[in-house]
Amino acid sequence: RKEVEQDPGPFNVPEGATVAFNCTYSNSASQSFFWYRQDCRKEPKLLMSVYSSGNEDGRFTAQLNRASQYISLLIRDSKLSDSATYLCAVEGNDMRFGAGTRLTVKP
Amino acid sequence: DTEVTQTPKHLVMGMTNKKSLKCEQHMGHRAMYWYKQKAKKPPELMFVYSYEKLSINESVPSRFSPECPNSSLLNLHLHALQPEDSALYLCASSPDGYLEQYFGPGTRLTVT
Numbered sequence: 001r002k003e004v005e006q007d008p009g010p011f012n013v014p015e016g017a018t019v020a021f022n023c024t025y026s027n028s029a030s031q032s033f034f035w036y037r038q039d040c041r042k043e044p045k046l047l048m049s050v051y052s053s054g055n056e057d058g059r060f061t062a063q064l065n066r067a068s069q070y071i072s073l074l075i076r077d078s079k080l081s082d083s084a085t086y087l088c089a090v091e092g093n094d095m096r097f098g099a100g101t102r103l104t105v106k107p
Numbered sequence: 108d109t110e111v112t113q114t115p116k117h118l119v120m121g122m123t124n125k126k127s128l129k130c131e132q133h134m135g136h137r138a139m140y141w142y143k144q145k146a147k148k149p150p151e152l153m154f155v156y157s158y159e160k161l162s163i164n165e166s167v168p169s170r171f172s173p174e175c176p177n178s179s180l181l182n183l184h185l186h187a188l189q190p191e192d193s194a195l196y197l198c199a200s201s202p203d204g205y206l207e208q209y210f211g212p213g214t215r216l217t218v219t
Contacts, residue, residue, distance in 0.1 A: 032205045043210040091205050094163055097149035
């Protein structure tokens with residue numbers, strides 16, 4: 001079993017849609033959790049840290065469920081510019097990335 | 108400023124060459140990382156430096172040799188690489204371990 005698993009998608013959604021991604025992790029001792037966004041041929045950029053209480057930044061909401069060992073990312077009112085690959089990252093002894101979920105937002 | 112810089116942006120090298128990748132950050136971060144990323148795959152951790160000391164080496168072949176001259180700089184020395192080593196090499200830094208990491212733009216390496 002992979003340490004961090006994500007649905008690779010692709011997710012193709014219309015503008016204005018709400019889309020949610022999940023990511024599961026196997027190391028129950030993991031301490032820190034993050035979502036990154038990566039555009040084609042660019043570096044990953046930090047989108048959000050994920051806290052136990054959940055956190056929201058504008059149209060983006062991240063949740064952590066330690067009991068079920070998953071994190072989620074919700075994007076509301078999708079924009080064309082949200083099209084990218086979204087990577088979850090889990091820090092245990094070191095940082096492990098999920099394979100990424102490809103999102104395409106269409107007009 | 109959350110900027111990590113990397114040079115060169117692109118590198119083409121033969122299997123007998125020796126080259127170095129450079130990474131720099133001026134955010135006062137105490138942890139720095141090297142990752143390798145192949146197309147359509149997630150970044151794979153290679154090395155971690157914490158407070159200028161190598162703390163993690165993910166069983167990387169010895170043809171990759173990291174160096175941390177000071178708290179702001181991280182190098183990756185390359186020697187006798189193979190074509191399968193062609194990839195995007197990403198440097199990252201974080202304030203400390205277990206905290207968010209900030210990535211540089213990467214060096215796109217091609218081994219011929």
